[in-house]
Amino acid sequence: MAKLLEAAPGTKYRAALGVAYGAGLRVSEVAHLKADNIDIKRMLIRIEEGKGRKDRNAMLSPQLLELLRLWWREGKRRSVLLPHGRLFPGRSYTDPIATRQLHRAVCEAAEAAGIRKRVSPHTLRHSFATHLLEQDVNIRVIQVLLGHSKLETTALYTKVATRTIHAVTGPLDRLMTLMQGQTRRGPPAG
Template sequence: MRKTLLSPQLLELLRLWWREGKRRGVMLPHGWLFPGRSLTDPISSRQLHRAFQEAAQNGGIHKRVSPHTLRQGIATHLLEDGVDVRVIQVLLGHGKLETTALYAKVSTRTIHAVAGPSTG
Protein backbone atom coordinates (compact mmCIF):
# COMPACT_ATOMS: atom_id res chain seq x y z
CA MET A 1 0.00 0.00 0.00
CA ARG A 2 1.24 3.48 -0.90
CA LYS A 3 0.38 6.78 0.69
CA THR A 4 0.01 10.07 -1.13
CA LEU A 5 -1.30 13.56 -0.56
CA LEU A 6 -4.72 14.65 -1.70
CA SER A 7 -5.81 18.16 -2.46
CA PRO A 8 -9.03 19.28 -0.79
CA GLN A 9 -10.66 19.35 -4.24
CA LEU A 10 -9.65 15.78 -5.01
CA LEU A 11 -10.78 14.61 -1.58
CA GLU A 12 -14.21 16.13 -2.24
CA LEU A 13 -14.38 14.44 -5.66
CA LEU A 14 -13.51 11.10 -4.08
CA ARG A 15 -16.23 11.60 -1.47
CA LEU A 16 -18.72 12.34 -4.25
CA TRP A 17 -17.53 9.22 -6.10
CA TRP A 18 -18.07 7.13 -2.97
CA ARG A 19 -21.56 8.52 -2.29
CA GLU A 20 -22.63 8.06 -5.92
CA GLY A 21 -21.27 4.52 -5.97
CA LYS A 22 -23.19 3.67 -2.82
CA ARG A 23 -26.34 5.27 -4.25
CA ARG A 24 -26.04 3.14 -7.39
CA GLY A 25 -25.30 0.01 -5.37
CA VAL A 26 -21.85 -0.59 -6.84
CA MET A 27 -20.03 0.16 -3.58
CA LEU A 28 -20.40 -2.37 -0.84
CA PRO A 29 -20.88 -0.98 2.70
CA HIS A 30 -17.37 -2.06 3.69
CA GLY A 31 -16.04 -2.29 0.14
CA TRP A 32 -13.31 -0.57 -1.79
CA LEU A 33 -13.27 2.98 -3.14
CA PHE A 34 -11.94 1.54 -6.39
CA PRO A 35 -13.16 -2.05 -6.61
CA GLY A 36 -11.52 -4.51 -8.95
CA ARG A 37 -13.17 -7.08 -11.20
CA SER A 38 -15.03 -8.34 -8.17
CA LEU A 39 -16.69 -5.80 -5.90
CA THR A 40 -15.08 -7.55 -2.94
CA ASP A 41 -11.52 -7.07 -4.25
CA PRO A 42 -9.55 -3.83 -4.63
CA ILE A 43 -8.41 -2.63 -8.02
CA SER A 44 -5.24 -4.45 -9.00
CA SER A 45 -2.00 -2.62 -9.65
CA ARG A 46 -2.23 -3.77 -13.27
CA GLN A 47 -5.75 -2.33 -13.65
CA LEU A 48 -4.61 0.91 -12.02
CA HIS A 49 -1.61 1.15 -14.35
CA ARG A 50 -3.84 0.62 -17.40
CA ALA A 51 -6.29 3.28 -16.22
CA PHE A 52 -3.39 5.67 -15.61
CA GLN A 53 -1.97 5.07 -19.09
CA GLU A 54 -5.38 5.65 -20.65
CA ALA A 55 -5.87 8.88 -18.69
CA ALA A 56 -2.42 10.12 -19.74
CA GLN A 57 -3.16 9.30 -23.38
CA ASN A 58 -6.54 11.04 -23.19
CA GLY A 59 -4.80 14.05 -21.64
CA GLY A 60 -2.31 14.26 -24.50
CA ILE A 61 0.64 13.13 -22.37
CA HIS A 62 3.02 11.14 -24.53
CA LYS A 63 5.85 10.66 -22.03
CA ARG A 64 6.22 7.36 -20.21
CA VAL A 65 4.31 7.86 -16.94
CA SER A 66 2.96 5.72 -14.13
CA PRO A 67 1.20 6.22 -10.79
CA HIS A 68 4.71 6.27 -9.30
CA THR A 69 5.40 9.37 -11.41
CA LEU A 70 2.79 11.25 -9.37
CA ARG A 71 4.49 10.45 -6.06
CA GLN A 72 7.83 11.52 -7.46
CA GLY A 73 6.32 14.73 -8.79
CA ILE A 74 4.68 15.53 -5.47
CA ALA A 75 7.95 15.01 -3.62
CA THR A 76 9.84 17.18 -6.10
CA HIS A 77 7.31 20.02 -5.95
CA LEU A 78 7.26 19.96 -2.16
CA LEU A 79 11.05 20.07 -2.04
CA GLU A 80 11.15 22.94 -4.55
CA ASP A 81 8.58 24.80 -2.44
CA GLY A 82 10.98 24.62 0.51
CA VAL A 83 9.34 21.80 2.47
CA ASP A 84 11.92 20.01 4.62
CA VAL A 85 12.86 16.60 3.21
CA ARG A 86 12.09 14.97 6.58
CA VAL A 87 8.52 16.30 6.39
CA ILE A 88 8.21 14.88 2.87
CA GLN A 89 9.50 11.57 4.23
CA VAL A 90 6.67 11.42 6.77
CA LEU A 91 4.02 12.54 4.27
CA LEU A 92 5.03 9.79 1.84
CA GLY A 93 5.22 7.20 4.60
CA HIS A 94 8.87 6.34 4.09
CA GLY A 95 10.79 4.63 6.88
CA LYS A 96 14.18 5.73 5.56
CA LEU A 97 15.28 9.18 4.47
CA GLU A 98 17.27 7.55 1.67
CA THR A 99 14.02 6.35 0.10
CA THR A 100 12.63 9.89 0.06
CA ALA A 101 15.87 11.21 -1.40
CA LEU A 102 15.31 9.00 -4.45
CA TYR A 103 12.05 10.86 -5.13
CA ALA A 104 13.48 14.29 -4.54
CA LYS A 105 14.89 15.09 -7.95
CA VAL A 106 15.88 18.71 -7.81
CA SER A 107 15.12 20.85 -10.85
CA THR A 108 17.71 22.96 -12.63
CA ARG A 109 15.76 26.08 -11.56
CA THR A 110 16.25 25.16 -7.90
CA ILE A 111 19.96 24.52 -8.36
CA HIS A 112 20.44 27.90 -10.08
CA ALA A 113 18.54 29.66 -7.29
CA VAL A 114 21.13 28.63 -4.69
CA ALA A 115 23.56 31.44 -3.99
CA GLY A 116 27.19 30.54 -3.65
CA PRO A 117 29.20 31.46 -0.55
CA SER A 118 29.94 35.16 -0.25
CA THR A 119 33.53 36.24 -0.59
CA GLY A 120 33.26 38.96 2.01
Protein backbone atom coordinates (compact mmCIF):
# COMPACT_ATOMS: atom_id res chain seq x y z
CA MET A 1 0.00 0.00 0.00
CA ALA A 2 2.80 2.40 0.86
CA LYS A 3 4.42 1.91 -2.56
CA LEU A 4 1.09 2.41 -4.32
CA LEU A 5 0.23 5.62 -2.44
CA GLU A 6 3.73 7.05 -2.90
CA ALA A 7 3.53 6.41 -6.64
CA ALA A 8 0.13 8.09 -7.05
CA PRO A 9 0.22 10.68 -9.86
CA GLY A 10 0.09 13.87 -7.78
CA THR A 11 -1.26 15.12 -4.48
CA LYS A 12 -4.92 14.99 -5.54
CA TYR A 13 -4.73 11.30 -6.40
CA ARG A 14 -2.54 10.47 -3.39
CA ALA A 15 -5.23 12.04 -1.18
CA ALA A 16 -8.11 10.33 -3.04
CA LEU A 17 -6.44 6.92 -2.90
CA GLY A 18 -5.46 7.61 0.70
CA VAL A 19 -9.15 8.13 1.53
CA ALA A 20 -10.11 4.89 -0.22
CA TYR A 21 -7.51 2.94 1.76
CA GLY A 22 -7.41 4.94 5.00
CA ALA A 23 -11.18 5.01 5.49
CA GLY A 24 -12.23 1.95 3.47
CA LEU A 25 -14.44 3.92 1.09
CA ARG A 26 -15.90 2.73 -2.18
CA VAL A 27 -14.57 4.54 -5.24
CA SER A 28 -17.96 6.22 -5.80
CA GLU A 29 -17.95 7.44 -2.19
CA VAL A 30 -14.50 8.96 -2.64
CA ALA A 31 -15.58 10.65 -5.86
CA HIS A 32 -18.66 12.24 -4.28
CA LEU A 33 -17.01 13.57 -1.12
CA LYS A 34 -17.44 17.25 -0.41
CA ALA A 35 -15.18 19.41 1.72
CA ASP A 36 -18.00 19.67 4.26
CA ASN A 37 -17.98 15.88 4.71
CA ILE A 38 -14.68 16.10 6.59
CA ASP A 39 -15.46 16.55 10.29
CA ILE A 40 -12.16 17.55 11.87
CA LYS A 41 -13.61 18.05 15.36
CA ARG A 42 -14.95 14.50 15.58
CA MET A 43 -12.27 13.04 13.24
CA LEU A 44 -14.88 11.49 10.95
CA ILE A 45 -15.72 11.46 7.28
CA ARG A 46 -19.45 11.70 6.64
CA ILE A 47 -20.56 9.52 3.73
CA GLU A 48 -23.83 10.78 2.31
CA GLU A 49 -25.94 8.42 0.26
CA GLY A 50 -23.40 5.64 -0.04
CA LYS A 51 -24.39 2.27 -1.46
CA GLY A 52 -28.10 1.71 -0.91
CA ARG A 53 -28.49 5.48 -0.39
CA LYS A 54 -27.34 5.04 3.20
CA ASP A 55 -25.43 7.64 5.22
CA ARG A 56 -22.61 6.58 7.55
CA ASN A 57 -19.46 7.80 9.23
CA ALA A 58 -15.99 6.61 8.29
CA MET A 59 -12.81 7.01 10.25
CA LEU A 60 -10.46 9.95 9.73
CA SER A 61 -6.99 9.24 11.06
CA PRO A 62 -4.52 12.03 11.80
CA GLN A 63 -2.31 10.86 8.89
CA LEU A 64 -5.25 10.88 6.49
CA LEU A 65 -6.25 14.34 7.70
CA GLU A 66 -2.71 15.58 6.99
CA LEU A 67 -2.86 14.09 3.49
CA LEU A 68 -6.19 15.84 2.89
CA ARG A 69 -4.75 19.12 4.18
CA LEU A 70 -1.87 18.85 1.70
CA TRP A 71 -4.37 18.37 -1.11
CA TRP A 72 -6.58 21.19 0.21
CA ARG A 73 -3.67 23.65 0.24
CA GLU A 74 -2.58 22.65 -3.27
CA GLY A 75 -6.15 22.66 -4.60
CA LYS A 76 -6.77 26.14 -3.17
CA ARG A 77 -3.48 27.41 -4.61
CA ARG A 78 -4.47 26.04 -8.04
CA SER A 79 -8.01 27.46 -7.60
CA VAL A 80 -9.68 24.10 -8.25
CA LEU A 81 -11.44 23.75 -4.88
CA LEU A 82 -14.54 25.66 -3.88
CA PRO A 83 -15.25 26.31 -0.15
CA HIS A 84 -18.27 23.96 0.03
CA GLY A 85 -17.60 22.06 -3.18
CA ARG A 86 -16.29 18.67 -4.17
CA LEU A 87 -13.19 17.46 -2.37
CA PHE A 88 -12.00 15.82 -5.59
CA PRO A 89 -13.54 17.81 -8.44
CA GLY A 90 -13.69 16.53 -11.98
CA ARG A 91 -13.21 18.57 -15.15
CA SER A 92 -15.79 21.02 -13.92
CA TYR A 93 -15.17 22.18 -10.37
CA THR A 94 -18.78 21.44 -9.47
CA ASP A 95 -18.76 17.86 -10.77
CA PRO A 96 -17.19 14.92 -8.92
CA ILE A 97 -14.11 13.25 -10.32
CA ALA A 98 -15.01 10.29 -12.53
CA THR A 99 -14.60 6.89 -10.91
CA ARG A 100 -12.92 5.80 -14.12
CA GLN A 101 -10.28 8.50 -13.57
CA LEU A 102 -9.61 7.17 -10.07
CA HIS A 103 -9.29 3.67 -11.53
CA ARG A 104 -6.72 4.97 -14.02
CA ALA A 105 -4.81 6.67 -11.20
CA VAL A 106 -4.60 3.38 -9.27
CA CYS A 107 -3.36 1.53 -12.36
CA GLU A 108 -0.76 4.23 -13.09
CA ALA A 109 0.42 4.18 -9.48
CA ALA A 110 0.69 0.39 -9.47
CA GLU A 111 2.71 0.42 -12.68
CA ALA A 112 5.00 3.20 -11.40
CA ALA A 113 5.49 1.29 -8.13
CA GLY A 114 6.36 -1.92 -9.96
CA ILE A 115 3.31 -3.77 -8.61
CA ARG A 116 2.56 -6.63 -10.97
CA LYS A 117 -0.69 -7.76 -9.36
CA ARG A 118 -3.91 -6.50 -10.85
CA VAL A 119 -5.18 -3.65 -8.69
CA SER A 120 -8.20 -1.39 -8.70
CA PRO A 121 -9.67 1.18 -6.31
CA HIS A 122 -11.58 -1.69 -4.73
CA THR A 123 -8.23 -3.31 -3.84
CA LEU A 124 -7.68 -0.39 -1.45
CA ARG A 125 -10.99 -1.16 0.29
CA HIS A 126 -10.11 -4.86 0.54
CA SER A 127 -6.72 -3.96 1.99
CA PHE A 128 -8.34 -1.64 4.54
CA ALA A 129 -10.49 -4.51 5.82
CA THR A 130 -7.68 -7.07 5.76
CA HIS A 131 -5.22 -4.81 7.56
CA LEU A 132 -7.77 -4.03 10.28
CA LEU A 133 -8.45 -7.73 10.71
CA GLU A 134 -4.69 -8.33 11.05
CA GLN A 135 -4.67 -5.76 13.86
CA ASP A 136 -7.30 -7.85 15.66
CA VAL A 137 -10.08 -5.32 15.08
CA ASN A 138 -13.42 -7.02 15.65
CA ILE A 139 -15.07 -8.02 12.37
CA ARG A 140 -18.30 -6.36 13.53
CA VAL A 141 -16.46 -3.03 13.79
CA ILE A 142 -15.01 -3.58 10.30
CA GLN A 143 -18.54 -4.31 9.06
CA VAL A 144 -19.77 -0.95 10.37
CA LEU A 145 -16.76 0.93 8.96
CA LEU A 146 -17.32 -0.60 5.53
CA GLY A 147 -21.04 0.17 5.65
CA HIS A 148 -22.18 -3.41 5.21
CA SER A 149 -25.58 -4.51 6.42
CA LYS A 150 -24.61 -8.22 6.43
CA LEU A 151 -21.62 -9.72 8.20
CA GLU A 152 -21.29 -12.28 5.40
CA THR A 153 -20.44 -9.47 2.98
CA THR A 154 -17.67 -8.23 5.26
CA ALA A 155 -16.28 -11.75 5.58
CA LEU A 156 -15.80 -11.85 1.80
CA TYR A 157 -13.64 -8.72 1.99
CA THR A 158 -11.32 -9.89 4.71
CA LYS A 159 -8.55 -12.00 3.25
CA VAL A 160 -6.43 -13.29 6.08
CA ALA A 161 -2.74 -12.74 5.46
CA THR A 162 -0.16 -15.51 5.72
CA ARG A 163 1.45 -13.78 8.72
CA THR A 164 -1.87 -13.95 10.57
CA ILE A 165 -2.33 -17.62 9.71
CA HIS A 166 1.18 -18.42 10.97
CA ALA A 167 0.48 -16.61 14.24
CA VAL A 168 -2.41 -18.95 15.07
CA THR A 169 -1.64 -21.88 17.34
CA GLY A 170 -3.43 -24.94 16.03
CA PRO A 171 -5.49 -27.11 18.37
CA LEU A 172 -3.15 -30.11 17.92
CA ASP A 173 -0.14 -27.99 18.87
CA ARG A 174 -1.92 -26.78 22.02
CA LEU A 175 -2.92 -30.34 22.91
CA MET A 176 0.64 -31.66 22.42
CA THR A 177 2.04 -28.83 24.56
CA LEU A 178 -0.45 -29.67 27.33
CA MET A 179 0.39 -33.38 27.09
CA GLN A 180 4.15 -32.68 27.27
CA GLY A 181 3.58 -30.53 30.35
CA GLN A 182 1.75 -33.39 32.05
CA THR A 183 4.46 -35.91 31.11
CA ARG A 184 7.18 -33.77 32.69
CA ARG A 185 5.21 -33.39 35.93
CA GLY A 186 4.05 -36.97 35.98
CA PRO A 187 0.57 -38.35 35.76
CA PRO A 188 -2.16 -36.51 37.60
CA ALA A 189 -2.73 -37.67 41.15
CA GLY A 190 -5.83 -39.56 41.56
